[in-house]
Amino acid sequence: MSKLLEVKDLAISFNTFSGEVQAVRGVSFDVAKGETLAIVGESGSGKSVTTKSLMRLLPTPQSVIKRGQILFEGEDLVNKTDKEMQKIRGKDISMIFQDPMTSLNPTMKIGNQIMEGLIKHQNMSRSEARPKAAELLKQVGIPHAEKRLHQYPHQFSGGMRQRVVIAMALACNPKLLIADEPTTALDVTIQAQILELMKDVQKETGSSIIFITHDLGVVANIADRVAVMYAGKIVEIGTTEEIFYNPQHPYTWGLLGSMPTLDDTDEHLMSIPGSPPDMLNPPKGDAFAPRNSYALKIDTELEPPMFKVSDTHYAATWLLHENAPKVEPPAEVKRRMAGFSKTGEFLKGEEGEDQ
């Protein structure tokens, strides 16, 4: 698979009154054509900042890209002007936002909101764009599309609005779709529908997806690969199977352990003690060390590099060093890992039936 997007050592800071907040501190990953990459992590881990920066949607001058490259089809987006970015936004890369209740303009008919991108990027006239907008609404499963075009966002339910947002994002057949927690604000039954819709869309259009979430259940359902972010860095990245069956980083163990499962009535739900570090003064060494019960002495001194687990699987923890003591994941996590692999229920369970 050829690479659509390559992010190399990206670092982003925010200048605030109290000082420089290092939201993203050297992130590297890539996305292949047609692939779905999930980025998971706690609130404040830098996942939204990373993806917003891909479209250069971060507020300036407060935010600064300190270093790094964002190579989209070989071109570095970091050095693009606003004008050049406007041609890429909505056309090659588009975005689905978290809260459908606030991400649509309340005073504009949804037809006009969908048509805007078409008129701008496809040089369509309004009369050409209208049937296309109706077609998009049908594609995302909104009935009576022609009539719905003339309605305002408040006349749609939350799930329907998210479908509208997806239709808007799909308008110009983007090569890369960034979904920033698109299901977080929706209730569970709607979540499943939206995920199905996104999978269908990907099958039809073949676009790549970056999926940001803190819900590991969603990850298992949709992603090909997973990147785990903590304190502005990727601490572990691998295929979905590798992350779920063979997690290496203690933080990933913590995330897996704190994920409720259907059959865990008598199981203890783990939590990760403490809270993420203050990014005004990122700690020396491994940022996760203070919350990590497996922390080694070196963790407080020196930041761990990315250790290779397999060709596709890397993790940034000193536990993988050859001199490190052998540590097993906590029992809870091991039981879950075993559960995943035994039943296979969690991974691509629903898709198995389709194919």
Next chain:
Amino acid sequence: MARYIAKRLFYMFVALFIIASVSFFLMKMLPGSPLSAQDKLSDEQQEIVLEKYGLNDPLPVQYVRYLGNIVKGDLGISFQFSNTPVTKIIQDRIGPSMQLGFQALVVGTILGVLLGMIAAIFHNGFLDYSSTLLAVLGTSIPSFVFAGLLQWVFAVELGWFPVAFWGGFEYTVLPTIALMIFPMATAARFIRTEMLEVLGSDFITTARAKGITEYAVVFKHGLRNSLIPLITVIGPMAISLLTGSLVIEQIFAIPGIGEQFVNSIMVNDYPTIMGMTLLIAFLFILIVLVVDILYGFIDPRIRISGGEK
């Protein structure tokens, strides 16, 4: 929609009835009578005049007669100008007031919106500080200071416009500018605050993510959403502008309604006071209704249901 407006018009008449009643009795409590200043009249002569205008009748009788006349559209005869009906006084005087008020309102609001938007777009930049300074000056310096300043600079020193009186359009320029400072400054402040909030909201990011130009983001998506609170303050401001500003009309010697109103109170000209009170009350209620309908045009979420759908 039609039903809604009909209902509102009905309430308007109820409100006008209450206002007419209350101001009638309040006015009667004013000390003195229309003849207080007429020292030359003997007591008998005063008695004859009071009898002629029915001012010796008991209050309830006067009140009922007054209401009856209003229903017929008769606001009575002014006491200060012999045999001139109040409606005629209002007709003669309202033209200049309305024209000045309207010009000041339109120009002031448009300039204010532009200033506020510039301030919001260049948030914390030089243009923001300049327009904020302008807005603060505009709201804190009284309009008569501006009026005097304008007269001195543009009429006396430069001679571009007439210094006062009422004639053609050129006579309206200076008073309009003096009047519009306040609505302009108010609009600028409101739009700046609201625009900053709107530009930070999620749907603006969505719009940017579509790749449309920054101009379209601000004007198509931002402006309309910022107008809602402005309309709330513009309504009452419109009334005070349209019904004439006493100070500005006095300074520019404009035969408007504001000046007449105060003079009438001074001399206890009951019919004129009542007529103008009713006029202002009527305009006020009407504009509140217009504002409520305007909300619906700007924000579909509060569009009045029924009729249109």
